[in-house]
Amino acid sequence: xxxxxxxxxxxxxxxxxxxxxxxxxxxxxxxxxxxxxxxxxxxxxxxxxxxxxxxxxxxxxxxxxxxxxxxxxxxxxxxxxxxxxxxxxxxxxxxxxxxxxxxxxxxxxxxxxxxxxxxxxxxxxxxxxxxxxxxxxxxxxxxxxxxxxxxxxxxxxxxxxxxxxxxxxxxxxxxxxxxxxxxxxxxxxxxxxxxxxxxxxxxxxxxxxxxxxxxxxxxxxxxxxxxxxxxxxxxxxxxxxxxxxxxxxxxxxxxxxxxxxxxxxxxxxxxxxxxxxxxxxxxxxxxxxxxxxxxxxxxxxxxxxxxxxxxxxxxxxxxxxxxxxxxxxxxxxxxxxxxx
Ligand SMILES: NC(=O)c1ccc[n+]([C@@H]2O[C@H](COP(=O)([O-])OP(=O)(O)OC[C@H]3O[C@@H](n4cnc5c(N)ncnc54)[C@H](O)[C@@H]3O)[C@@H](O)[C@H]2O)c1
Numbered sequence: 001x002x003x004x005x006x007x008x009x010x011x012x013x014x015x016x017x018x019x020x021x022x023x024x025x026x027x028x029x030x031x032x033x034x035x036x037x038x039x040x041x042x043x044x045x046x047x048x049x050x051x052x053x054x055x056x057x058x059x060x061x062x063x064x065x066x067x068x069x070x071x072x073x074x075x076x077x078x079x080x081x082x083x084x085x086x087x088x089x090x091x092x093x094x095x096x097x098x099x100x101x102x103x104x105x106x107x108x109x110x111x112x113x114x115x116x117x118x119x120x121x122x123x124x125x126x127x128x129x130x131x132x133x134x135x136x137x138x139x140x141x142x143x144x145x146x147x148x149x150x151x152x153x154x155x156x157x158x159x160x161x162x163x164x165x166x167x168x169x170x171x172x173x174x175x176x177x178x179x180x181x182x183x184x185x186x187x188x189x190x191x192x193x194x195x196x197x198x199x200x201x202x203x204x205x206x207x208x209x210x211x212x213x214x215x216x217x218x219x220x221x222x223x224x225x226x227x228x229x230x231x232x233x234x235x236x237x238x239x240x241x242x243x244x245x246x247x248x249x250x251x252x253x254x255x256x257x258x259x260x261x262x263x264x265x266x267x268x269x270x271x272x273x274x275x276x277x278x279x280x281x282x283x284x285x286x287x288x289x290x291x292x293x294x295x296x297x298x299x300x301x302x303x304x305x306x307x308x309x310x311x312x313x314x315x316x317x318x319x320x321x322x323x324x325x326x327x328x329x330x331x332x333x334x335x336x337x338x339x340x
Contacts, residue, residue: 004081005237006030008067008115009088013193014130014184016047017230018086020054028059030080032073033089034066038096038103039194047191067111070118077122084237087115087129090160093195094134094299097157108160116167120175126240127177128233131165133185133222133267133304134158143271143307146183146255146263155299165263172261178240179260182233185267185306189226189326190333197274198223201281202334205289211278215296219274222267222306225326228319232266235315255310264314267306272323280324284331 005022009015010031019029031051035044051060061080065072067089091097091107112129119127135150135158153159161183168179188198204211244256255263278289296302312318334340 003083004028004030005084005086006032006077006080006082007086007088008032009090009130010051010062011035011044011048012088012092013191014187014226014229015088016051016191017189017226018088018233019051019060021230021234023051023054023060026059029061030076030082031060031062032065032067032076033062035064038091038093043191043194067107067114070114073114073118074121077118081122082124084126084128085115085119085124086233086237087112087127090130092157092193094155094157095297096195097155097160098299101156104156104160108157109163112164112167116171116177119177120171125178126237127168127179128236129164129168129179129181130161131181131183131263132158132161133183133265133306134301135162135165135183136304137301140303143269143305144265145307146265146310147253150254154301157299169257169259169261172257173259176260178242179262180236180241181261181263182236183263183265183267184229185222185224185265185304187224187226187229189330190337192226192330197221198277198281198330201278201289202285202331205278205281205285205287206334206338206340208287208290210290210292213274213278213291213293214300215302216293217273217275217291218302219296219300220271220303220305221274221277222269222271222304223277223323223326224266224268224306225321225329228268228321229266232264232311232315232318235318236264239315262314264311265306265308266311267304267308268320269306269308270323271303271305277323280327281331284324284327
């Protein structure tokens with residue numbers, strides 16, 4: 001059992017769920033977040049309130065810190081000596097990255113660099129970090145595998161996430177830091193992100209506002225329920241990568257290495273059309289959506305589909321929440337939280 005785990009982005013959607021589950025299981029969590037206003041700060045504060053209430057065993061400590069503040073980060077690492085570090089803090093969002101590239105360079109490149117340096121200084125046992133399905137960029141394969149090329153990003157966000165994978169590999173090689181890259185695919189569920197389609201669609205249906213359906217509805221996503229993501233992360237925590245003895249430098253596998261670094265897709269292996277996702281939301285909410293069809297936006301990809309065979313081989317079969325069940329739990333939370 002890992003005793004001290006440091007989680008960045010702890011007030012965020014995935015970070016909150018991960019911290020809650022780990023605290024409940026008796027792990028001591030050191031949470032970090034700058035609580036920025038990219039989306040509703042109240043939602044982040046409420047998540048943090050729940051984490052403090054969950055931590056009846058005093059296994060939760062939180063620091064409002066920016067990843068750019070290296071001195072403070074180093075101090076936190078020195079004082080709390082985490083064995084495992086999970087970096088989820090990032091400037092997220094594909095479309096926002098087209099207008100605000102600097103925010104991504106700051107948090108995702110310079111901030112992540114600081115995390116890597118802290119991991120190096122404090123000789124942690126395992127670094128796990130968030131990457132994204134967006135690294136697959138312009139690929140049009142029927143499903144995205146970690147063995148595919150990821151050299152053609154189509155958004156600044158995707159480029160920074162790919163850069164994270166390359167920097168993590170480099171630090172793993174230079175300083176022998178066991179590192180796991182996690183490529184998340186469209187995560188949804190209770191306490192979800194207000195800037196993402198599931199929340200935007202639910203808001204619009206409840207308040208009878210039009211939904212913008214991009215690429216004229218011909219988009220599909222590996223919608224992945226939050227609990228399934230948390231379950232995979234928990235299993236990955238227990239299995240820090242070691243060197244891949246079968247790694248062949250003449251035929252290098254992109255997801256593995258001679259150093260302790262691995263990359264995994266974390267996504268549902270079914271790709272669902274946006275129209276179908278909206279239909280299930282309508283059914284659950286009991287109201288029809290008002291749809292406005294529009295062209296695809298710059299930086300968007302038409303389809304994502306996770307091939308999770310490599311993940312399954314590594315951590316065993318992971319739970320897969322059926323979409324209707326996931327949407328049911330999401331909408332129940334939504335009604336309760338927003339008083340509908
Ligand atoms: N949710 C998804 O579907 C999805 C998909 C692919 C990848 N990801 C990645 O997973 C991670 C978590 O995503 P999420 O959905 O929970 O996002 P989120 O925005 O809800 O959480 C990120 C948190 O990081 C914090 N943060 C941002 N910049 C920071 C900085 N410089 N210093 C300290 N804290 C900072 C934010 O305040 C936020 O609370 C991110 O790295 C994201 O890019 C998420």
